[in-house]
Amino acid sequence: MRIYVTLLLMLICLPSFASTTESNARPASQLYRRYCVSCHGSDGKGKTSKGRFSHARDLTDAQWQADVSDERIFNSIMNGRNVRGNMPAFANKLNEKEVDSLVTMVRGLKG
Ligand code: HEC
Numbered sequence: 011m012r013i014y015v016t017l018l019l020m021l022i023c024l025p026s027f028a029s030t031t032e033s034n035a036r037p038a039s040q041l042y043r044r045y046c047v048s049c050h051g052s053d054g055k056g057k058t059s060k061g062r063f064s065h066a067r068d069l070t071d072a073q074w075q076a077d078v079s080d081e082r083i084f085n086s087i088m089n090g091r092n093v094r095g096n097m098p099a100f101a102n103k104l105n106e107k108e109v110d111s112l113v114t115m116v117r118g119l120k121g
Pocket of ligand 1: 041042045046047048049050060061064065066067069078082083086087091092093094095096097098100112116
C-alpha cells in the first residue's frame with residue numbers, strides 16, 4: 011500500500027518539476043505583459059503612473075535604442091538598474107532564454 015501512495019505522489023509531482031526547467035521559456039509577449047507593462051506600458055513609452063513614479067525609461071526612444079547594446083539591455087533586465095530611476099532585477103523570475111527574447115522584443119518597440 012505504501013509503495014502505491016509513494017508512486018502516486020511522484021506522478022502528481024512530475025509535471026510541476028518539468029514546468030520549472032530552463033528549457034521551458036515562456037513567450038516574450040506574455041512575460042512583458044506580466045512583468046513589464048505596469049511600468050513601461052504596452053507601447054513601451056513608460057507613461058503609466060507606476061512608470062512616471064519610478065522614472066521608467068521610454069523604450070521607444072530612437073536615440074537610446076541606437077546607443078545601447080543588447081548586452082546592456084540583457085544585464086539591465088537581469089540585474090535591474092538604478093541610474094535615472096528604479097528598475098527591479100528579474101534574475102530570480104526569468105531564465106536567460108526568456109531575457110534574450112525580451113531583449114528582442116524591446117528592440118521591436120523602437121519608435
Ligand atoms: C517598477 C517599474 C519597472 C518594471 C516593472 C520594469 N522596469 Fe524597466 N525600467 C524601469 C526604470 C525606472 C528604468 C530606468 C532605470 C535607470 O536607467 O536607472 C527602466 C529601464 C529599462 C530598460 C533600459 C535599461 C538600460 O540599460 O538603459 C529596459 C531595456 C527595461 N527597463 C526593460 C524592462 C523589461 C523587459 C521589464 C520586464 C521584465 C521591465 N523593464 C520592468 C522601471 C521598471
